[in-house]
Each structure stands twice: as C-alpha cells, then as structure tokens.
Amino acid sequence: xxxxxxxxxxxxxxxxxxxxxxxxxxxxxxxxxxxxxxxxxxxxxxxxxxxxxxxxxxxxxxxxxxxxxxxxxxxxxxxxxxxxxxxxxxxxxxxxxxxxxxxxxxxxxxxxxxxxxxxxxxxxxxxxxxxxxxxxxxxxxxxxxxxxxxxxxxxxxxxxxxxxxxxxxxxxxxxxxxxxxxxxxxxxxxxxxxxxxxxxxxxxxxxxxxxxxxxxxxxxxxxxxxxxxxxxxxxxxxxxxxxxxxxxxxxxxxxxxxxxxxxxxxxxxxxxxxxxxxxxxxxxxxxxxxxxxxxxxxxxxxxxxxxxxxxxxxxxxxxxxxxxxxxxxxxxxxxxxxx
Amino acid sequence: xxxxxxxxxxxxxxxxxxxxxxxxxxxxxxxxxxxxxxxxxxxxxxxxxxxxxxxxxxxxxxxxxxxxxxxxxxxxxxxxxxxxxxxxxxxxxxxxxxxxxxxxxxxxxxxxxxxxxxxxxxxxxxxxxxxxxxxxxxxxxxxxxxxxxxxxxxxxxxxxxxxxxxxxxxxxxxxxxxxxxxxxxxxxxxxxxxxxxxxxxxxxxxxxxxxxxxxxxxxxxxxxxxxxxxxxxxxxxxxxxxxxxxxxxxxxxxxxxxxxxxxxxxxxxxxxxxxxxxxxxxxxxxxxxxxxxxxxxxxxxxxxxxxxxxxxxxxxxxxxxxxxxxxxxxx
Numbered sequence: 001x002x003x004x005x006x007x008x009x010x011x012x013x014x015x016x017x018x019x020x021x022x023x024x025x026x027x028x029x030x031x032x033x034x035x036x037x038x039x040x041x042x043x044x045x046x047x048x049x050x051x052x053x054x055x056x057x058x059x060x061x062x063x064x065x066x067x068x069x070x071x072x073x074x075x076x077x078x079x080x081x082x083x084x085x086x087x088x089x090x091x092x093x094x095x096x097x098x099x100x101x102x103x104x105x106x107x108x109x110x111x112x113x114x115x116x117x118x119x120x121x122x123x124x125x126x127x128x129x130x131x132x133x134x135x136x137x138x139x140x141x142x143x144x145x146x147x148x149x150x151x152x153x154x155x156x157x158x159x160x161x162x163x164x165x166x167x168x169x170x171x172x173x174x175x176x177x178x179x180x181x182x183x184x185x186x187x188x189x190x191x192x193x194x195x196x197x198x199x200x201x202x203x204x205x206x207x208x209x210x211x212x213x214x215x216x217x218x219x220x221x222x223x224x225x226x227x228x229x230x231x232x233x234x235x236x237x238x239x240x241x242x243x244x245x246x247x248x249x250x251x252x253x254x255x256x257x258x259x260x261x262x263x264x265x266x267x268x269x270x271x272x273x274x275x276x277x278x279x280x281x282x283x284x285x286x287x288x289x290x291x292x293x294x295x296x297x298x299x300x301x302x303x304x305x306x307x308x309x310x311x312x313x314x315x316x317x318x319x320x321x322x323x324x325x326x327x328x329x330x331x332x333x334x335x336x337x338x339x
Numbered sequence: 340x341x342x343x344x345x346x347x348x349x350x351x352x353x354x355x356x357x358x359x360x361x362x363x364x365x366x367x368x369x370x371x372x373x374x375x376x377x378x379x380x381x382x383x384x385x386x387x388x389x390x391x392x393x394x395x396x397x398x399x400x401x402x403x404x405x406x407x408x409x410x411x412x413x414x415x416x417x418x419x420x421x422x423x424x425x426x427x428x429x430x431x432x433x434x435x436x437x438x439x440x441x442x443x444x445x446x447x448x449x450x451x452x453x454x455x456x457x458x459x460x461x462x463x464x465x466x467x468x469x470x471x472x473x474x475x476x477x478x479x480x481x482x483x484x485x486x487x488x489x490x491x492x493x494x495x496x497x498x499x500x501x502x503x504x505x506x507x508x509x510x511x512x513x514x515x516x517x518x519x520x521x522x523x524x525x526x527x528x529x530x531x532x533x534x535x536x537x538x539x540x541x542x543x544x545x546x547x548x549x550x551x552x553x554x555x556x557x558x559x560x561x562x563x564x565x566x567x568x569x570x571x572x573x574x575x576x577x578x579x580x581x582x583x584x585x586x587x588x589x590x591x592x593x594x595x596x597x598x599x600x601x602x603x604x605x606x607x608x609x610x611x612x613x614x615x616x617x618x619x620x621x622x623x624x625x626x627x628x629x630x631x632x633x634x635x636x637x638x639x640x641x642x643x644x645x646x647x648x649x650x651x652x653x654x655x656x657x658x659x660x661x662x663x664x665x666x667x668x669x670x
C-alpha cells in the first residue's frame with residue numbers, strides 16, 4: 001500500500017468485568033480503514049462489533065470495561081495513549097459517531113440548534129452567529145425542510161428519521177475524516193432506512209469521509225460497504241471486498257448467515273438453513289474456533305484444538321478457518337456436537 | 340364491497356374493521372382527537388394459510404391483530420371466526436374462542452412472567468381453560484416443549500435462563516399447548532439475531548404443517564413475510580392498501596406504496612442493481628391523515644384525483660386487491 005491507512009487497529013482486546021467472570025468482548029482484533037472508504041462490520045448481538053467501535057472512540061465505560069491491549073493508530077497517533085483532553089479534540093472533530101437510537105443520543109432539553117452549534121463553537125472556534133449559519137447549512141445538507149426554523153425545535157418535535165438526520169448533521173458538522181455509524185438505521189422503518197442510507201452515501205461521496213458502518217443486516221452492508229468484516233464472539237472471522245464476501249464466502253459462519261436469511265428471490269416453501277445452536281458465552285471462552293460447536297464442517301481434533309488464525313484465502317480476502325470451505329463444499333462432518 | 344369467495348368459507352373474515360384511540364388533552368382529559376389506528380380494513384384468512392401483514396410503524400398492523408383477537412375492543416366492523424361473530428360474542432363464547440385463537444408476541448423478554456417457571460407459564464392457559472388434570476398437564480407441557488425444540492427439563496427453569504430465540508420458542512409453546520386453530524404472530528422474529536430468526540421461522544412452518552395451523556403473520560420485515568406467507572396484505576396509515584398472493588404481490592405490485600417498500604429492502608447481494616424508489620418525507624400522523632388517498636403526499640404517481648378522492652379497495656386481478664386510482668400503471 002502506498003499510503004498508510006487512516007485508521008489501523010492492531011490486536012485490540014476489550015474486557016468487561018462481571019459478577020460471573022471476565023467477558024472477553026473483543027479478542028485480538030486487527031483491521032484498517034483507508035481514507036474515503038466504507039468498511040462494513042457485520043455481526044450478531046454479542047459479536048463485539050459495537051464494543052470495537054466504542055473503543056475506537058475510547059467510550060468504553062471503565063469500570064466495568066477496560067481496553068486490555070492493542071493499538072488504535074489514527075493518522076499516525078495511537079488514540080489509546082492520548083490524554084483525555086487530546087482525545088476530546090479527536091472525538092466529534094476528526095472522528096464522529098452516530099448511534100442506533102437517535103432519541104437517546106440527543107439531549108431532550110436542548111434545542112437541536114444548540115446541540116449542533118455547541119460542537120461547532122468548541123471544535124471549530126466559530127462565533128455564535130457563524131455557528132448558527134453553519135448549523136442551518138448542515139440541516140439543509142441532510143435534507144431537513146425549513147432548516148432555519150427547525151433549529152429552535154426540541155428533539156421530541158422530530159420524527160425518528162428526522163432525528164437520525166440531525167445526528168448525521170451533528171456527526172458531520174466538523175468535517176470529520178472518519179464517521180462511525182453504529183446500526184444507524186436499525187430503529188427506523190424500511191422506507192426511512194432507505195432515505196438515511198442514501199443520505200450517508202451521498203454525503204460520503206461529496207465530503208470524502210471514511211465510514212465504518214456497523215450492522216447486523218447483510219443487506220445494508222451489501223449496498224453500502226467497499227469492504228466487509230464479519231465478527232463472531234469478539235473476533236474477526238472473515239474480511240474481504242464486499243463482492244467477494246457475498247459471492248465467495250470462505251468462513252462457515254458467513255456461509256451459514258447467507259444461507260439462513262430469507263431472500264426475495266426464494267422459491268415458495270424453501271426451507272431456510274439456520275445455523276444451529278447459540279453463540280458462545282464470552283466468559284471462559286476456550287482456545288478453540290469459537291464457531292466450531294455450531295459448524296457443519298467441524299473436524300474433531302483440529303477445530304477444537306486451537307483458535308484458527310485469519311489467513312489469506314484469496315487476494316485481500318482472509319478467513320479464520322483451518323479448511324478451504326466454500327459455498328459448494330458438501331456437508332460431510334461426522335456427528336458434530338448437536339445443538 | 341365484494342371480497343373473493345372460494346368454495347370453502349375462510350377461517351377468519353374481517354369486514355370494515357375500525358379502531359380509533361382517543362387522544363385526551365386539557366385539564367379535564369377530554370377527548371380532543373382520535374388516532375385512527377385501523378380505519379376500515381377488510382380481509383379473509385383462509386384455512387391453513389399464512390396471511391402476512393406488513394407495513395411501517397404506526398400503520399395499524401399490530402392493532403388489527405389485537406382487535407381481531409378481541410384483546411382490544413373494536414370501534415366498528417366485524418370479525419367472524421369460523422362463523423362466530425368474535426366482536427359481539429358473549430363472555431362464555433369468547434373464552435372458548437380464545438383457545439382457538441392464540442397470539443405470539445414480539446418481545447420474548449417482556450411476554451414471560453420472570454417469577455414463574457417455564458412449565459407453569461405454559462400450563463397457565465391449560466388451567467384457565469380447565470384442560471386436563473395437574474398430572475396430565477405436566478405431560479402436555481412436556482410434549483409441547485419437545486414440539487418447539489426445547490428439552491422437557493426446561494420446565495423447571497425460569498425465563499432468564501433462556502436466550503431470546505429459546506424464549507420465543509417458549510412463547511410459541513404457550514400458544515400451541517391449547518391446540519389453537521389460528522395463531523397471530525406479532526413480529527415473532529424481529530427481536531432475534533439473524534441466525535436465530537431462521538430457526539424460529541422454520542419451526543413455525545413445521546408446526547403449521549403438523550397441526551394444520553392458520554397464521555396471521557404481522558411483521559415489518561418484507562423478506563421475512565415474503566418467505567413465510569401464502570398471501571400478503573400491505574397496510575398504510577390504518578388502511579389495507581393491497582393484498583395478493585405473495586408471488587403476485589412481489590412480482591407485480593399494484594400499489595405504489597408496496598412498490599416503494601419492496602424497492603427499499605436492502606438486498607444481501609452487492610451485484611444487485613435495481614431502480615430504487617426513495618420515498619420522500621415521513622409517514623403522516625394517523626390523527627389527521629391526509630385527505631383523498633392517504634399515500635398521496637409521498638407518492639410519485641399522485642395526480643389531482645388522488646388529493647381529493649379516496650381510492651376504493653378493488654379487485655384488479657384474480658385475488659389481487661388494491662386501493663389505488665392508477666393500480667394498473669404501477670411499474
């Protein structure tokens with residue numbers, strides 16, 4: 001690679017202390033984001049995708065959480081080593097984040113205008129009036145009608161879709177280099193989701209912001225991301241260009257996910273192929289392939305003897321599986337642990 | 340209005356169903372407005388079929404399901420279950436009907452009593468309906484747990500010991516143990532992870548085949564509804580705007596809203612290229628829905644007539660009903 005990536009995360013470890021033991025939410029996670037690209041992080045609840053994102057922003061509540069190891073290199077600096085004031089300068093300014101639920105991330109007792117201008121005055125050192133003018137521009141940019149008037153409204157006066165637009169406007173207010181969108185459309189209706197995804201795409205194109213989009217919805221990443229990484233039990237289990245991941249998935253978990261979702265082009269009566277069993281408990285995770293108890297291709301003595309490393313399976317495509325499994329591999333496994 | 344008649348009488352006939360919720364305001368809590376949650380909806384559910392009901396939040400799909408089961412009183416209209424008038428049935432009849440008509444809720448965390456065991460929770464319905472003795476009930480609970488794919492020993496455990504998918508299986512077991520004929524599934528998989536969703540969908544389908552169940556499947560996720568349903572109805576702002584056989588509806592929608600909904604579904608295929616219709620604006624308030632066709636402020640096909648005249652819900656092709664002035668022009 002000619003230039004260094006905008007963000008590179010190396011061997012990130014995040015743990016939470018609970019009554020029952022230590023939850024290893026993120027284990028040895030390494031990835032990068034190039035300038036201007038969109039990285040999709042897919043996974044189910046508990047896979048560690050949101051915790052990864054929160055750690056980049058250093059927003060893991062401590063205690064009970066703790067970043068136990070690794071580096072988060074952003075434009076040459078390790079964010080984990082920054083002082084809190086320096087980190088505050090990065091947060092919201094150079095890296096912005098939007099969350100799933102726009103209602104709980106907006107302050108209900110401040111007007112929308114005040115919430116946007118606050119960060120403009122803090123980070124961009126704009127005067128009161130300049131900040132307000134910029135806020136109007138931002139609201140117009142994200143498609144909020146009569147932006148000037150709506151600045152004086154409170155969050156409850158906006159619909160869910162409009163609130164998410166406000167969040168995006170706030171996220172983009174300081175021209176961040178990286179926007180982290182954590183399930184940005186999960187709380188929204190389908191037609192509103194389509195509007196918001198279109199908006200993020202358009203703004204990214206216009207502003208050249210790099211985006212990390214975190215979602216459980218394979219459809220959303222298929223339409224948005226340049227590259228995808230799949231997380232399972234706190235690890236990255238597959239990563240590669242979006243088209244590769246969908247056409248040539250190489251990790252049995254990814255294959256299982258793609259087979260288990262209903263698709264609009266299905267024949268009537270097609271039985272879905274669910275992944276059997278449940279995701280593992282993240283406390284006392286044994287040193288085995290975390291997916292092996294649910295895997296159709298489980299091989300005793302191998303899958304349960306080590307954590308398979310991410311290895312190259314094709315150019316720019318890595319999977320954490322010991323075997324060369326593809327969509328075509330017939331299910332042969334003897335009698336794996338049943339669910 | 341005429342609805343399609345097959346030779347066999349449908350299990351459920353819903354006619355002109357209306358449910359308004361009062362909005363109270365002022366110091367005297369007077370009714371100041373009505374939320375028109377369901378505003379004149381008619382459809383049939385055939386024996387043994389799955390009718391999917393889709394729409395966005397606030398469209399009235401859940402309220403339709405609840406009113407149909409008489410969990411909420413209707414404002415007007417009728418619901419007939421196998422010839423019995425559900426909404427006007429006396430208390431004794433309704434109790435018997437409740438055995439036949441069950442519901443599975445969206446949130447498997449909120450719908451189970453955390454203080455009683457799973458066995459007690461499932462047996463509750465049997466006790467209410469005075470089915471079996473204490474001993475035979477235990478057998479019935481054990482059997483139904485097996486049917487939904489849980490180990491009979493789960494009986495003695497409490498809800499918090501189960502995952503979301505397992506809790507949803509328990510919810511299904513509670514409905515199933517009464518041997519119902521209709522189950523209203525209200526967003527049964529939307530709280531579950533993708534890999535677990537398909538387990539529950541397959542279970543619902545297997546149970547339907549085994550027990551000849553009829554489902555009203557309410558969900559906002561079109562791919563899920565499309566997968567499980569025989570026919571699909573689409574609701575918008577308290578109205579049913581389209582209903583058709585599933586394949587027909589997805590291949591040849593005859594309402595622009597359905598068309599937009601289909602095009603908005605994110606498809607898990609990056610090569611998938613299609614014309615996307617991005618609807619402008621939000622769903623209007625059901626307190627004061629737009630005049631004429633309720634969809635006209637967001638509709639790219641709207642013309643003058645749409646602003647003034649409410650389109651009739653009519654049959655445009657065999658078994659395919661739509662409420663649009665330009666139903667045949669939707670492409």
